[in-house]
Amino acid sequence: MKVAILGMGAVGRGLLEMADQKDLGLVVTGIADSKSALMDKDGIHIDEVLEAKRVHGFCGDKSLSAVDIVNHADYDVLVEVTPTNATTGEPALTFIRSALERGKHVVTSNKGPIARKYSLLQSLAEKHGVSIRFEATVCGAIPVMHTLKQGLAGNRVLAVFGVLNGTSNYILTRMEAEGLTYEQALMEAREMGYAEADPTYDVKGIDAAIKLVILSNTIWGLDTVLEDVEITGIDCLTTDALRLADDQNCTIRLIAQSIPSRGVLRVSPRILPKTHPLVVEGTLNAVTIETDMAGEITMIGKGAGSVETASAIIGDLMFIRDHYAGRH
Template sequence: MKEQLRVGILGLGVVGSGSVKVLAEQQAKIKEQTGVEVSIVKALIRPGEDKEAFAKEFQLTLTTELSEIVEDPSLDAVIELIGKIHPAKEFITAALENGKHVVTANKDLMAQHGVELVEIAKANNVSLFYEASVAGGIPILRTLTANYLADEITNIRGIVNGTTNYMLTKMLEDGTSYEEALAQAQELGFAESDPTNDVDGIDAAYKMVILTQFAYGMDVALIDLEIQGIRGLSDQDVAQAQAFGYEIKLIGESVKTAGTVNVSVGPVLVPQTHALASIKNEYNGVFINSTGIGQSMFYGPGAGSLPTATSVISDLVAIAKNERLGISAPQFNEYRRPQALTPDEQVIASYYLAVTGIGQEDLQTILQNETVTAKEVVDTNGRIVVLTAPINRLQLAAVEEAVANKGTLERRMRVMEA
C-alpha cells in the first residue's frame, strides 16, 4: 500500500500557485482521510520567471526542463495547468507515457483530444482526471460518474461560462450596454483581452462536449453542436425578454431523446421562475433532469484560483485513495456509447425572433407558410419581435431563409420551457 504521492506541477500561474497553497493547507486532513501523504515537490516554470520566493515558502524544486518532471522516477503524478492545446497536449502525453497519473483543468484540450489522451492513459496503466475543466469549483463531473450511476439523465443544461453570465447580469440589472459590460468583465479579469471564446460560446461548447461524454457516454465534436454566442446582444432584447417574463442567459444544453443527443450553446430566454434565472454574475449552475432523481441543480463559482485549485486537489486525493487501496488506475469516465445525433426534424423548441425590414403582415405570411404559430408579437418602431410556438429545426431554417430574402433577422434565441 502506497503511503506517499509525490507530485510535479506544470505551471505556477494563478491556479497553479493556488493548488500548491490549497494542498499545503489541507495536507494533514488529506493524510488523515486517505492514509497517504500527498505533496507537490517540483514545478515547471518558464525561463526567466521569478518564483524563487514562492518555491522557498512551499519547499518546491523549480525547473525549466519538462524532462526533469515527466522523467523523474520519484514522482507519481503530474498536474498540468499551463492551458491551451499546445504544448499542453504534448506535455500530458509525455507524462502519461512515463507512467505518471495526470490531473488537468484544460477544458479546451480535453474536449478536443480527451478520447486520445484517455487511451494513452489506459495503455500506460495510469489515471487522467480533469474535474476542474468544467464549472470550476462545482464537483459536477465526479457527481455524474458516482451519484448518477444508477440513474438515467435525460437533460443536462446550465450556465457554464462565468464571463457571459456576469455581462448578462450587468445588462439586465444595471441597464449596461453589451460593450460596457464586456469592458467591465475585462477590467475585473473575468474576460480576456480577446473575449472570443467566451462571447461566441466556444468556451461553453467545450464544457458541453465534456458534460455530454459524462452524462450519456457519447463523444461529440464542436462541429456536432449548434453554437451561438452573445456578441453584440442588444439591450432592447434584454428588456423585451424581461417584459415577456424571461431573463437571457447563455445556456449550454445536452438533451437525450430516444437514444440520440442534441447539444447546443446559445442565448436562451429562461423563465424568471426557473432556478437558472437566479444565477448571477460570474457564478455557474448546472441543472439536471433524470428519470430517478428528477430535477437537481449544482451551483457555485465557475472559475477563480481557489475554487479551481480545490477541484484540482480533489482529483489528486482520488488518485491517492486509489493508490493506497491498490486499485488499478481507473479512468475518470468509463461510460461509452456510440454517437447518435438527434435529427433536425426531431429537435423542437420555441424561439424568440427579432426582425427588421419586414412588415408585420409579410412576417405573418412567412410564419403561416411554414405552419409556425406566433404566441406573442411586439412591433417597436418597425422592429418586430415574435415568440413562436414549438417548431423543429427544419421549420426554423425555412423561416430564417424567408426572412433573409425580405429583411434582417437581428436576433434568434431559443425559449426554455418553465
C-alpha cells in the same frame, strides 16, 4: 503521494498555496512554468518557489523545462494546469500522454486535451492502470464530474443544461440589472477582472461549447468535438432584447445544452423565467443534469478563480490518493 505540477499561472499558484497551507499528504517533487523547471525527489519547498516566481518571474532552473518534469521527475500524479489550446490541445496533450504512458496518474484543468482526445486519453489511462481526472475543466468548484461518476452512478443521464461561462453570465446580469449596453457591461467585466483583454472565447460561446463537449463525451462516451456544437454567443444581444424578456418576467442566459436523443448540441442565448434554476447572478455557474431515476439535479457555484479551481484539482488528487491507496 508525490505530485508534479506543470503551470504556474493563477491556477498553478493557487494550487501550490493551498497545498502548502493544508495537510493533504502531498509532496511536490516537480514544478515547471513557461521559462524553467525544478525537480527534487524528496520534495520542493513551496514557499520558496512561490517567492522566486514573484520576485524573478520564473520558478527554477532555466536549463530545465516541462518536458524534463514529465519524463524524468519522480511523481505519482502529474497535475497539468498550463493554458488551454482549444485547437490542438498542445503542448498539454503530449505532456498528458507521456505521463500516462509512464504509468502516472494525471489531473488537469486544461480543457483542450480533454475536449480533443478524451477517448484516447481514457484508453491510455486504462491500459496503464492509472486514472485521468479533470473535474476542474468544467464549472470550476462545482463537483460535476464526481456527481456524474459517483453520486449518480446507476442513473441514465438524459440531458445536461448549464450556464458554463461566468464572464458571459456577468455581462448579461449587468445588462439586465442596470440597463447597460453589451459594450458597457463588457468594459465593466474587464475592469473587474472577469473578462480577458480578448474576450472572444467567452462572449462568442466557445468556452461554454468546449465544456459542453467535455460533458457530453464523459457522460455518453461520445467523440464530439468543438466543431460539432452549434454556437451563438452573446455579443449581438441588445438591451432591448433583455427589456422585452423582462416584460414577460423572464431574462436571457447563455445556455449550453446536450440532448443526444434529439441530436441537440448547442450553446445559445435563451429566454428563461426569472425563477428558473439556471438563472444565476454574476459570475456563478450552474448545471442541471436530467436523469431517469433522480430526476433533475441542479448544482450552482463558482465557475472560476484560482482557489476555486484548486478545490476541484485537490478533490481529484484526494480521490486518486484514496482509490489507489497502497500503490504509492
